[in-house]
Amino acid sequence: MKRQVPLLITLFVGTLLIVSVFVPPLEGMQENSTLFFDIIAVFAFFLGGGNLIRIHLTKVARKKGDWEYSLVTLFGFLLMLSSGLFKIGNPGDIAAAVDTPGSWFQTIFFYMMSPLNSTMYALLAFFVASASYRAFRAKNREATILLVSAFIILLGQTPFGTMLTSWMPDKFSVLEIPNMAVWVMSSPNLAGQRAILIGIGLGVVGMSLRIILGIERTYLGEDKG
Amino acid sequence: MSRLAIIVTICVVVLFLGSWIFKALQAQDAGVDHYLLRGFLVTCSAFLTLAILSFLYKDNPIYKFAEHLYVGISAGYWMSQGFWSTIVGNLIPRLSQSLSGFFKQPYNAGEWMGGFFYTNWVFYVPVIFGVLLLMRLSSKYGWISRWALAFIVGTTAGLQFIRYMRSDFIEQISSTFVPLLVDWQGIGHFFSNLSLSATGQLVAMVSNWIIFLGVLCGLIYFFFSKEHTGLFGKASRFGIWILMVTFGASFGYTVMGRVSLLVGRITFLFRDWLGITS
Structure with a gap:
């Protein structure tokens, strides 16, 4: 029951979805299973939310290290959840979108979540800058190619790059930095991306087969009896 | 709490209040409705931005505050979005006419196949697996959640097999010629x-x-x-x-x-x- 049933479920669902591509009456299965996946994902969100409350409440109750921050997490979670689930401050009725302008949900998203989110990613600009300092050294041929390619792309996006080579005659227009950036993206970059994508595609197909056939079982975790 | 921490906290609170008053007065001059709230929200947004940027100095309590708030808000955001868009938007209209009426969603009536199978019944499958997934919270029956996990993994494997074979393999090779x-x-x-x-x-x-x-x-x-x-x-x-x-x-x-x-x-x-x- 603990291992065989999950393996059978995986085998059945995976095989059915692959077969459905070749059997026209089963074509709707693909669309339905995507929806099934989304529905179960929402239950997973609820599981995650429940887990988050449990972990942070335990931390607060036992006064573990940094427990004060758990209160902040719980506050943020309950504030956003109640604003969203109960549509607090939503100017529309129950059928209105949860993020209708003017609702608490949209306000908290706009003034708290969005700045936090974009600043968190913007923070990476500094770390990327420090990483580039270390990586961008033309130590060998490969590193030089990487450096030149990144430089062309970066310069190609800026007015300075356009200004640098704007004097080029039409006959040599591919050597203008913005055009060169476009060329790098649409030619050698495309070739590299494609080679990687083909590799990923083969990897996913192989892994999917291993999972469906029950060879790969790590997702079931350890068997405790 | 150390003396330095107290001084920093007081400075942050004073700056926050000062900024709130300043922004609220600015909003009032500009004729904005709810200018107090507007001032608070802009100040909040600015302080949260600075709190995250403070990590460039080092990991500190102000950054940790913003980080923990971000985790909580994000979890609440995705749960709410999932509930309204997927459960209310897609599941309830297929399962219950009365609940659809309550949420003012158009009821999506299924069809009877062969007079004995109602097509919308299949939507009980993800509900059952979803409930099984919640069993994870139980220490005794947690293993049942593996069934739901198996369903998710099987669905992903089946869908990705075809998708990647088409888009990342066949399509990429054919575009190379x-x-x-x-x-x-x-x-x-x-x-x-x-x-x-x-x-x-x-x-x-x-x-x-x-x-x-x-x-x-x-x-x-x-x-x-x-x-x-x-x-x-x-x-x-x-x-x-x-x-x-x-x-x-x-x-x-x-x-x-x-x-x-x-x-x-x-x-x-x-x-x-x-x-x-x-």
């Missing part, structure tokens, strides 16, 4: 129109050659069942160069993306919060 002699009208025409124009024949031909050989050599680099020596090794070497261009381009784009996000935050701080720039 491009004409190597673009717009060919004879060698005389080719040499008389030879130029490095971005839209010229030579550039188009070189591009297609690079795409074709680049993909081939890139794949050769990833082929580890044969030793990379001789002609095979040279092809593999060219593959590495092509991959290096790709990594460089991706790196360049990532830097641009992050910097533009940073510019956005700095613009917010200097224009919307401090009002220094227009």
